[in-house]
Amino acid sequence: MRSLILSAGLLALAGSAQARDAAECEALHNTALQGGFVSSARVVEASESLPAYCEVRATALPAISIEVRLPMENWNGKYYQAGCGGFCGILGRADAAAGWVNAMKPGLERGYATATSDSGHHALSVVDAGWADANPHAERDWGWRSIGETHRVAQAMIERFYGGGSEQAIFQGCSTGGRMAHVAALRYPDMFDGIISGAPAMDYPGLVATASSWLVQSNTDADGNTILKPGKDKLIGDAVMAQCDGLDGAEDGLISDPRQCPADLAALQCDGTQAEDTCLTPDELGVIAKWRQGPVNKAGEQLYPGGIPAGSEPFWWLWLTGKDENSGGLIPAFATGFGRYMAFDDDPGENWTPLDFDFDRDPDRMSFAYANYNGDNPDISAFREAGGKMIVWHGWADAIVPPLKTVDWYEKAAETAGGEDALKEDVALFMIPGLDHCGLLPGPGGVSQNSLDPMTPLEAWLNDGVRPESIAVSQ
Known part of the structure; x- marks a missing residue:
């Protein structure tokens, strides 16, 4: 896809077999970057499944913090870029955890040069949106520019370290990282040969402003x-599963398609005779009905595809209801921060809450967000014409990024x-029964992100022309 000078490509491949030393890594600190600078370069020794690598920290102006990891030996000549979750803001957060989602780990352990970014700002948590207050430059960086700048800086480091550019590039992300994956296909159609998009939050104004405010107001x-x-949540989930588990012919604790679960x-x-924790009040039943419906305006027009799917109840504590006052219930936090500082053309500020969202007027007050954040345009013809391959995956039990949006995008x-x-x-789409958002929490039968491996089938598709039939971990 990406044009490479043949001699440079051959040089890179030849150099990939040569081990680099600490001095060559540290010398990257002196690399001159247009519109940026390198702040550090050091060798990180091999550990567990990861090889020794040269860790480079750099900044693309005005404020995109980037980390590049370059294998010290046995580089495979290719490049792997990871997205980030929530509002991002914490460089390399995913690689500090055990999972592979939004992490550089899946590429690095296979010999890829890898990179990620904080998307253009520093934050105290992934629900902190204060950085965006009256800051359109930071919002553009978060929306799309950090994707291209991360790639640009990483390629400069690759060329300096190995003597030539990468011959192939892959992008992987989930949630906001999935949104970034779709944005990459639209805005940078020649940049990545392969894209892995998980649970893509591809319409932030529709999801985090409109749908999430609906969930808060309904409750x-x-x-x-x-x-x-x-x-x-268990009371509700048990009742749902009792009615819908066997609809697909197998009683396995999974709802294969929540659209078929009435x-x-x-x-x-x-x-009036039961203990309070064994039944639901009419008001509680009303909340669940509205959650299932999804947001509508006064005319009854659906403002976002679908609502909270049946089968997602085991995960409601993290996203919707919380376990107690100090844990879970992240959707209200995302909706609040986004509405205050990121959603509207004019930021309403710290006094705004999701209870203030107007479903008739406010969807039209987010033109900047639609233009700079969204990746839900179904026309990815430029990416396809460039030879790109995309794997899209989503859990049917996702309560924070409802899966029907992904189905709607795929159909369009x-x-x-x-x-x-x-x-x-x-494009290959995989909808996974019982899977939580990005597979963060284990679902029925232990299904989680650890049950999935989209990387191996994507490599086979890119290198051997074999279209993926599954992204399940090979037994």
């Missing part, structure tokens, strides 16, 4: 109190491509 009474409190919770309604992409058969030449 707040007239006095501002929470209606459905922590503790009833769970009726009326039997759980309190009649197929229509734009001239039919699903044409789209399948370059």
